Every structure is written in structure tokens, then in C-alpha cells.
Amino acid sequence: MSSTGSTRTPDFTIIGHRRSKVDAWPKVTGRANYADDLPFAHLLYARLLRSPHAHARIRAIDATRALAVPGVTAVISGADLPVPYGILPVSQDEHGLAVDKVRFVGDPVAAIAAEDEETADHAMGLIVVDYDVLTACMTVDEALSATGDPIHANGKANNVHKRVALEFGAVEAAFEAAAHVREDLFFYGGSNHLALEEHAAVAEYSPDGRLTLWSSTQTPHYVQRALAKALQLPERRVRVVASVIGGGFGGKTEALPHEVAAARLAMITGRPVKCRLSREEVFYSHRGRHPMHVQLRAAARVDGTLTGLHVRTVLDGGAYGSYGVASTYYSGALPPATYRLPAYRFEGARVFTNKPPCGPKRGHGTPQPRFGLEVLLDKLAEDLGLDPLAIRLKNLVAEDSVTVNHLRVTSCGLRACLERVADASGFLDKHRRLPRGEGVGLAASCYLSGAALPIYWNGLPHTTVHIQADRTGTVHVACGATDIGQGSDSVLASLVAEVLGLDLVDIQLDTADTALAAVDLGSYSSRVTFMMGNAALRAAENLREQVLCAVGRELHLPTHRLILHSGQVALRDERSPIMSWPDALQLTQASGAVLAASGTYAPPPLAGPYKGAGVGPSPAYSYSACVVHVNVDAETGQVVPSEVWLAHDGGRALNPTQVEGQIEGGVYMGLGEALWEEQSFRGPLHAGPTALDYKTPTALDMPIVHCLLVETDDREGPFGAKEVGQGPLLPVPPAVANAVYDAVGVRVDEVPITPDKVLRALDRQARGQPARHGPRRFPDIAYPPLTVVEPPAGAPQL
Amino acid sequence: MKSTIVATVPPALQVDDSAPGDRWLTVDMTVNGVPRMLRAPAHRTLLEALREDLGLTGTKHGCELGECGACTVLVDGQPRLGCLTLLASVEGRTVTTVEGLGTTAEPHPLQVAFVDRGAAQCGYCTGGMLLTAAALLADNADPTEAEVRAALAGNLCRCTGYASIVAAVRQAARMVAGGASHPRSGAQG
Numbered sequence: 001m002s003s004t005g006s007t008r009t010p011d012f013t014i015i016g017h018r019r020s021k022v023d024a025w026p027k028v029t030g031r032a033n034y035a036d037d038l039p040f041a042h043l044l045y046a047r048l049l050r051s052p053h054a055h056a057r058i059r060a061i062d063a064t065r066a067l068a069v070p071g072v073t074a075v076i077s078g079a080d081l082p083v084p085y086g087i088l089p090v091s092q093d094e095h096g097l098a099v100d101k102v103r104f105v106g107d108p109v110a111a112i113a114a115e116d117e118e119t120a121d122h123a124m125g126l127i128v129v130d131y132d133v134l135t136a137c138m139t140v141d142e143a144l145s146a147t148g149d150p151i152h153a154n155g156k157a158n159n160v161h162k163r164v165a166l167e168f169g170a171v172e173a174a175f176e177a178a179a180h181v182r183e184d185l186f187f188y189g190g191s192n193h194l195a196l197e198e199h200a201a202v203a204e205y206s207p208d209g210r211l212t213l214w215s216s217t218q219t220p221h222y223v224q225r226a227l228a229k230a231l232q233l234p235e236r237r238v239r240v241v242a243s244v245i246g247g248g249f250g251g252k253t254e255a256l257p258h259e260v261a262a263a264r265l266a267m268i269t270g271r272p273v274k275c276r277l278s279r280e281e282v283f284y285s286h287r288g289r290h291p292m293h294v295q296l297r298a299a300a301r302v303d304g305t306l307t308g309l310h311v312r313t314v315l316d317g318g319a320y321g322s323y324g325v326a327s328t329y330y331s332g333a334l335p336p337a338t339y340r341l342p343a344y345r346f347e348g349a350r351v352f353t354n355k356p357p358c359g360p361k362r363g364h365g366t367p368q369p370r371f372g373l374e375v376l377l378d379k380l381a382e383d384l385g386l387d388p389l390a391i392r393l394k395n396l397v398a399e400d401s402v403t404v405n406h407l408r409v410t411s412c413g414l415r416a417c418l419e420r421v422a423d424a425s426g427f428l429d430k431h432r433r434l435p436r437g438e439g440v441g442l443a444a445s446c447y448l449s450g451a452a453l454p455i456y457w458n459g460l461p462h463t464t465v466h467i468q469a470d471r472t473g474t475v476h477v478a479c480g481a482t483d484i485g486q487g488s489d490s491v492l493a494s495l496v497a498e499v500l501g502l503d504l505v506d507i508q509l510d511t512a513d514t515a516l517a518a519v520d521l522g523s524y525s526s527r528v529t530f531m532m533g534n535a536a537l538r539a540a541e542n543l544r545e546q547v548l549c550a551v552g553r554e555l556h557l558p559t560h561r562l563i564l565h566s567g568q569v570a571l572r573d574e575r576s577p578i579m580s581w582p583d584a585l586q587l588t589q590a591s592g593a594v595l596a597a598s599g600t601y602a603p604p605p606l607a608g609p610y611k612g613a614g615v616g617p618s619p620a621y622s623y624s625a626c627v628v629h630v631n632v633d634a635e636t637g638q639v640v641p642s643e644v645w646l647a648h649d650g651g652r653a654l655n656p657t658q659v660e661g662q663i664e665g666g667v668y669m670g671l672g673e674a675l676w677e678e679q680s681f682r683g684p685l686h687a688g689p690t691a692l693d694y695k696t697p698t699a700l701d702m703p704i705v706h707c708l709l710v711e712t713d714d715r716e717g718p719f720g721a722k723e724v725g726q727g728p729l730l731p732v733p734p735a736v737a738n739a740v741y742d743a744v745g746v747r748v749d750e751v752p753i754t755p756d757k758v759l760r761a762l763d764r765q766a767r768g769q770p771a772r773h774g775p776r777r778f779p780d781i782a783y784p785p786l787t788v789v790e791p792p793a794g795a796p797q798l
Numbered sequence: 799m800k801s802t803i804v805a806t807v808p809p810a811l812q813v814d815d816s817a818p819g820d821r822w823l824t825v826d827m828t829v830n831g832v833p834r835m836l837r838a839p840a841h842r843t844l845l846e847a848l849r850e851d852l853g854l855t856g857t858k859h860g861c862e863l864g865e866c867g868a869c870t871v872l873v874d875g876q877p878r879l880g881c882l883t884l885l886a887s888v889e890g891r892t893v894t895t896v897e898g899l900g901t902t903a904e905p906h907p908l909q910v911a912f913v914d915r916g917a918a919q920c921g922y923c924t925g926g927m928l929l930t931a932a933a934l935l936a937d938n939a940d941p942t943e944a945e946v947r948a949a950l951a952g953n954l955c956r957c958t959g960y961a962s963i964v965a966a967v968r969q970a971a972r973m974v975a976g977g978a979s980h981p982r983s984g985a986q987g
């Protein structure tokens with residue numbers, strides 16, 4: 001790993017400096033408590049009985065024998081959880097336990113609570129379920145042509161969950177006038193998050209009717225809402241605490257059956273109930289990357305200027321809605337925020353299948369079209385005799401611009417990202433010039449710094465930070481935001497410490513708990529640094545103002561001459577200390593203040609004037625560019641990534657070590673998806689629901705990753721920061737595909753790029769056929785009539 | 799209180815409901831320097847014994863099938879997967895978990911280096927990584943990058959891409975070589 005170019009701002013004492021994370025010591029000494037580590041007296045253990053059928057009606061459930069086993073306390077089924085819930089208001093299609101029907105192998109049917117896990121496991125095997133097995137749809141094609149029972153009774157025809165068709169600008173005219181049109185089909189395989197911690201939750205119901213759930217969740221607030229609905233409790237009587245979380249990546253962003261079932265069992269038994277998933281259950285619970293069919297058509301001038309783009313997607317959604325409607329919109333939202341497009345058409349659809357439900361995974365709905373678009377750009381460049389760098393530089397979205405689909409772009413470091421990454425890797429000297437078997441590939445991308453609209457419609461802040469201080473100098477910071485390993489607690493402490501001139505150890509954090517009266521929507525859509533960060537700044541600045549005013553009054557100094565620095569109130573110019581922080585707090589409190597301040601953040605109104613405009617807008621976009629160097633063995637089809645350069649514009653790097661950690665982790669996960677990882681099925685069964693069969697890169701597989709920080713100073717970001725948690729994954733898979741082409745001249749238009757696919761393409765190449773492996777047809781889907789949306793004033797013109 | 803669902807089920811679907819039985823054993827071992835005696839069923843794993851009987855929850859599980867390395871502990875100084883090690887097999891042996899590797903006051907150089915390098919993101923793989931690396935450094939004071947990667951190849955991490963972990967292990971090796979008195983990590987890097 002190497003890092004270059006990050007600018008240091010000497011005025012900051014914490015921001016921009018390499019600092020260890022605030023939770024580092026508990027984590028390296030084994031003292032961090034994850035959900036399964038929490039001690040409870042009188043605990044019951046719950047297990048979920050899961051369906052062995054992909055699609056079946058439940059005729060009867062007999063739990064008599066299970067209940068007769070000593071140590072078994074309760075057995076519940078769908079009848080105990082009749083109220084449906086779902087993360088999106090439009091998709092309230094889940095129950096904690098199946099009601100009437102199961103829709104995938106692994107769909108929970110019953111839950112059992114017992115004195116220990118072994119008893120629960122044993123007795124679970126004694127529950128007898130009588131199923132009426134139905135025809136299962138395991139692929140999009142099967143689902144679209146199914147004539148039997150639809151997967152959801154109230155679903156649209158042919159198991160279609162969601163359809164969208166939007167047009168911005170004069171698309172037909174652009175294609176008619178185009179000097180060159182390039183069209184291709186792509187397929188992006190689904191993948192699981194495989195967070196190393198398997199989900200676990202403990203529920204407790206107090207005699208006075210309050211429910212508490214400790215859980216490995218990224219979104220305590222949304223779980224609180226879902227539990228309240230599913231259990232028919234007032235939201236204020238449901239408390240959700242995210243324990244320390246062993247990785248999320250999107251897999252823990254909504255209420256899941258084990259949480260709902262544990263809660264119901266706690267209510268029934270009056271005892272704390274724990275439910276933890278096995279690795280196999282995590283694979284079946286899923287909510288991971290949608291397998292996606294992508295069809296792209298681009299119109300360009302001879303010089304490579306893009307004049308129009310048409311994106312069509314079909315998402316294989318699995319059995320439930322989850323975030324799927326949002327995923328569908330995301331599959332078409334971001335191309336115009338990366339490249340200047342005067343005309344854009346997007347048609348997308350999500351189809352239910354009898355597989356574990358898909359949902360959000362790092363990059364949510366955007367890596368799949370990104371893969372296609374970045375490969376298509378390479379092909380287009382070759383058609384036109386351009387290099388991959390030139391065609392991208394020619395089409396960059398402009399800073400401070402508005403896109404044809406009504407997205408507002410503020411800071412944009414994409415040009416710098418591309419130039420830096422090409423420079424550092426020597427891309428232009430290597431591309432088309434390396435010996436056969438070696439190649440380099442380039443790709444670019446963008447991502448949101450938080451969704452500008454909440455998941456359920458409301459006009460409330462997206463996050464709240466409360467700061468309290470006391471006479472000892474202690475600063476207590478509360479926010480519902482959830483550290484899933486990405487370092488949000490450290491970001492929160494750093495921002496407050498910077499403003500108040502304190503050290504990180506002086507900041508006491510209380511986070512990830514819905515009882516803090518400081519709702520944060522959760523760790524998803526890369527929103528936390530930007531949104532929680534802005535709220536934290538507002539709160540800290542407010543407290544600083546109170547303290548400096550009180551000190552100024554006392555010492556007859558104007559406030560603007562005072563600063564907080566190194567645990568002191570100091571004179572701005574000389575930086576000479578005049579009062580200690582605790583003394584200043586005491587003075588402030590004695591003057592009648594309560595030493596508390598709050599800050600909130602809500603994004604500006606950014607949604608365009610059309611249905612679906614809520615997905616895509618963000619207060620700021622991050623940008624990434626990537627070069628991957630690969631070695632391809634033409635005998636075995638093995639693709640070995642040997643070096644990666646990734647430049648990322650995440651605004652100001654609040655802590656370069658943490659930013660690089662996110663980039664390295666994103667590159668890792670991107671390489672995993674590009675080359676190895678796939679949630680695939682044999683019949684109705686997961687092909688390998690274990691950490692061994694589901695291949696992920698190990699320390700031996702990971703190449704050197706060069707992190708290049710491109711620090712724009714976003715005017716709305718906290719100290720200029722934007723996101724880094726998700727963006728760096730996005731350009732990696734297409735850069736790998738482009739590098740494979742550079743190495744051996746074959747196109748694998750499908751992810752993961754496994755050896756068999758490379759060999760098939762090489763075989764075609766040897767036989768003089770088109771040297772490509774990839775989809776040859778697109779699912780037979782009927783998109784709705786286009787909704788034609790007038791582009792905003794100032795959008796790119798032809 | 800029991801919530802019951804009862805319905806008629808065809809005889810074809812009836813099942814055997816004999817409960818599992820097991821022999822119980824007494825095991826003596828030393829855990830993090832402290833002699834311990836445990837009585838447990840013969841099939842109890844070391845992972846279960848550490849987490850559930852001794853409350854040493856720093857040892858994690860990510861698969862319980864020997865695939866992820868999160869449960870790695872040292873048995874007589876050698877890395878072992880707690881989930882595949884029967885408690886009975888550590889009779890008379892010395893077990894070290896992450897809680898016994900070092901303390902905040904007197905950390906192992908690896909812990910200092912992991913903190914400095916940001917090598918613990920979610921931290922779930924961290925205990926297993928630290929113990930695997932500790933065994934490596936005990937064996938090979940100056941491992942090459944390739945040797946570090948090979949040693950850690952059985953420990954999965956989903957957060958870091960391994961870069962910071964490999965860098966931290968090599969930094970710790972240099973600290974030991976330089977006779978570092980294992981200083982607490984400074985805030986500044």
C-alpha cells in the first residue's frame with residue numbers, strides 16, 4: 001500500500017492527520033462486545049426452522065413433540081406475527097415467520113426458544129410442517145414465463161415486482177444523429193456480503209411493556225420501526241441498540257426474521273432471547289447484490305463525445321421486496337452523474353424469484369450497470385481509435401453542474417482521479433503494449449455521499465447529534481449513527497474534538513442506540529460522514545460559541561479573538577492559552593448555560609420533478625478511478641490481479657489512514673466480485689453456503705493496492721469531506737474486465753470472470769469467432785411506456 | 799407460557815424424537831496463564847468452552863466449520879481453530895486467547911501495530927489475526943511480506959483487504975527487532 005498526494009492542512013490538529021480509531025484498543029484486546037458476546041442472565045436460545053422448499057404452501061405445522069421436549073419454552077409460527085413489514089413503505093411483504101406460504105429455501109417457518117441452543121436445535125427437528133409444494137421459479141426467465149402460482153399474490157403479472165421507464169432529453173434524435181452507436185449485453189452475478197460476524201440479536205421484554213433489542217444491525221432506527229409494526233407496539237416502547245458490529249456492507253440494513261422472532265419470543269416468555277445465525281443461514285438470509293442483466297446502447301460522435309445513453313436493467317430480486325424498488329432505480333441513476341450526457345433513457349425492472357431475497361450491498365444497485373458502462377466505454381474507444389483514458393476525459397461530468405436526470409453535482413475530482421491513476425500506473429505506456437498474458441484496464445465511477453431522501457417519506461432531519469459537557473471537562477456526544485467497522489465513531493469524535501480543541505480521548509461517545517433521542521437513519525448509502533458529520537459540526541460549534549461568549553464576557557474580549565485549542569481557551573493570534581477547558585466550562589455554566597448543544601442535518605431539497613426522482617440525489621458525489629494490472633494464464637484461464645491503483649475523490653480526507661482502509665477494503669471486495677464471489681444456486685439450493693465454497697480473496701490473493709487520495713474540498717461536506725465507504729469498489733470489476741481484454745484480447749462481459757469463462761472466450765478466439773463470453777440475449781421483459789421528463793435548465797445539451 | 803401451534807400432520811411426516819445424549823468429561827488446562835478446570839460434554843469445542851464457559855468472548859466465530867480463522871487461539875503456542883478443536887484435546891495444555899495476548903497497559907507489539915495501522919476495522923477477525931501473527935513472529939522474527947500473507951491466508955477479513963494487517967504484522971516484527979519496549983500507540987502516525 002502506498003498513499004500520495006493527500007494535502008495536509010496545518011491549521012487542523014486532528015482533521016487530516018493519521019489517528020488511530022477510537023475503538024481500536026477494545027478491538028485488539030478482545031474487549032469489544034458484539035451481539036453474541038453480550039452477557040444476559042436467564043437467557044433463552046432461539047432457532048429458526050427454515051423451509052426446505054423454494055415455493056410451497058404451508059398446510060399445517062405440528063409443534064406438539066417439540067413442545068414436549070424438556071427445556072423447550074415456546075414455539076411460534078407466522079400466526080404469531082401476522083402483521084407484514086418491509087424496509088420500504090411500498091414493499092410491506094415480509095413476515096418474521098412465513099404466513100401461509102414459503103418463497104425460498106431458508107424462508108423461516110417457525111421459531112423455537114429453549115434453555116440452550118442444543119435443545120432448541122434438537123427440538124426444532126421435531127416440528128413437523130406439512131407443505132403443498134408449488135413450482136419454483138429459480139431464474140428471471142422462469143419467473144417471467146411462469147403460469148403457476150405467482151410468488152406474491154399481489155405482485156404484478158409474471159412475478160414482476162417493479163418496472164420503471166424514464167427518458168430525459170432527446171434520446172431518439174441523439175441515436176439517429178450519432179456517428180457511432182455501440183450496444184452490448186452484460187450480466188453481473190449476485191454476491192453475498194459475507195460480513196465475518198454472523199447476524200445475532202438478543203431481545204428482552206420488560207414487565208412494564210418495553211422491548212429492547214441488541215443486534216448486529218446497521219440501521220437501529222429502521223429495525224425499531226419494523227419491530228414496532230410487526231409486534232404492534234408503539235415505536236417509543238421499542239429500543240434497538242446496535243452492538244459492536246462485525247461488518248455489514250449492506251447485509252444488516254433492515255429488520256430480519258431472527259430479530260423479529262427473537263422479539264416475539266421474548267414477549268411471550270418474559271425472558272431475554274438470543275437468536276444467532278449460522279453461516280449457512282446468513283447465506284440464505286442474504287439481502288446481497290442483485291444478479292443483474294444489463295443492456296447498454298451508447299451514441300457518440302466520431303471524436304468520442306457521448307450524445308446519448310440507453311440503459312436497460314433486469315434485477316433478479318429473489319423472494320421479497322427488501323430495498324428492491326430502490327435497487328431498481330439505482331441501477332439507472334448514476335451514469336449521468338459520472339459522464340456528461342445530453343440524452344438519457346433508463347428502463348429497469350425487478351423480478352421476484354424463489355431465491356433468498358436480494359437487497360443492498362456496497363454500491364447498492366450501481367456496480368452492475370457500472371460494470372457494463374465502463375466496459376462499453378472501452379469498446380467504444382477502440383471502435384473510434386481512442387484510448388480508454390481519452391474517451392473518459394472527453395465526457396466528464398462538470399463540477400457544479402446539473403445532470404439531464406436532475407442530479408446536482410457539486411465538487412468533482414474525477415479528472416484528477418483519472419489523471420492520477422493513469423499517471424501512477426503508467427497506464428498509457430502499458431495499455432496495448434504489454435506482452436500477451438499481461439494487461440491493464442481502466443475504469444471510473446461515482447457514488448453518493450448519502451441518499452438525499454429518507455427511506456420513508458418525512459420532513460425530519462436525517463440525523464441528530466447531542467453534545468453535553470460538564471464541569472470536569474468531559475464532553476459527551478450522542479448520535480444514533482452506527483459504526484459497522486467503517487469508523488463512524490472515530491469520525492464523530494474527531495469532528496467534535498477538532499471544533500472544541502480537545503483530544504480524542506476527551507470525547508465520550510454514545511452511539512447506535514434508539515434510546516438516545518438522537519435519530520440517525522443508519523449506516524447505508526455512505527451517508528454517515530457527510531450527514532452525521534454536519535450535525536456534529538453544528539452541535540460542536542454551538543457549544544464552542546456558548547463557551548467563548550461566556551469567557552469573552554468575563555475577560556472583556558471579543559469572541560472572535562478567542563479560540564479553543566489544546567484543551568484551552570486561547571487568543572487566536574498568539575495562540576496563547578488564557579483559560580483551561582474545564583475552567584471555561586465552569587464559567588459558562590455559572591453564567592446560566594446548561595452546557596448542552598445539538599445539531600441536526602437534513603440534505604437540501606434535491607429531488608427532481610418526477611416519480612422515482614428520490615433515488616439518486618445526494619448532497620455530494622464521490623468519484624473514483626482505478627487501474628488494474630492482471631496476468632492471465634491462457635492455459636488455465638486464471639486471472640491474477642497483480643497490482644491495483646485506485647484514486648478516490650472523497651473530499652477532504654478526515655483521517656487518511658481510515659480513508660485508505662476503506663479504499664483497500666473496497667478494492668478487495670471489488671476484486672472478489674470481479675473474479676471469485678458468486679451467490680449461485682443448484683436447483684433451489686445455494687451452490688455452496690459456506691465460507692470455503694463461497695470463494696473470497698485471501699491475504700495471498702490480494703495484490704498491492706496503491707491508494708491515491710484526491711482531496712476536493714466539498715463546500716457542503718463536514719470540513720469538505722465526502723464518502724469513501726462504497727465508491728472505491730465500483731470501478732474495480734470493469735477495470736479487471738478491461739485488463740483481461742488488454743492481456744489476451746477476449747471480452748468477458750459477465751461477472752465473476754471465472755477461468756471457465758475466460759477459456760470459453762479464448763477458445764472462440766482460437767476458432768476465429770468473436771472472442772467474447774457473455775450474455776447473448778436479454779430477458780423478455782415488457783417495460784412500461786416511457787415517462788418523458790423535461791431536463792432541468794442548465795443540463796448538458798447536444 | 800407456551801405458544802402452541804397444533805395441527806394434524808400425516809403419519810408419513812412423523813419423526814424420531816429421542817434426545818441427544820453425551821458423555822461428560824473433566825478437562826484441566828491453563829488459559830491465559832490461569833489454571834482452569836471445566837466439566838463439559840465430550841463434544842464441546844474449545845471455542846464453546848472459551849466463549850460460553852469462561853466468558854472469553856474475544857475469540858469469535860464466523861463459520862464454526864474451520865473456514866474463516868476468526869476462532870484462532872494458541873494451544874501450546876501453535877495457532878489452532880477453536881471451532882475444530884475439542885475441549886477434551888487440550889487437557890493439560892496451555893491456551894492463549896486474544897485477552898491473554900497483551901493488555902492495554904502492556905500490549906503485545908502486534909496490538910500496538912494493529913492500532914497504529916488501522917488494521918482492525920470491524921475488529922471481528924482481529925483476535926484470530928493477532929494470534930496467528932503472534933505464532934508466526936514467535937517462529938520467524940523477520941518474515942517477508944509473502945511469508946506474512948501465507949501465514950494469514952487461513953484468516954479471512956472482509957473489511958481491510960489485508961493491506962493494513964500485513965503492514966501491521968511487519969511493523970510489529972520491526973518493533974520487536976528494534977527492541978521496542980512495546981510503547982502505547984501514539985495518536986499521531
Ligand code: FES
Binds near residue numbers: 863868
Ligand atoms: S469459526 Fe472457526 S474457523 Fe470459522
Ligand code: FES
Binds near residue numbers: 196919954
Ligand atoms: S476487520 Fe472486519 S473482518 Fe477484519
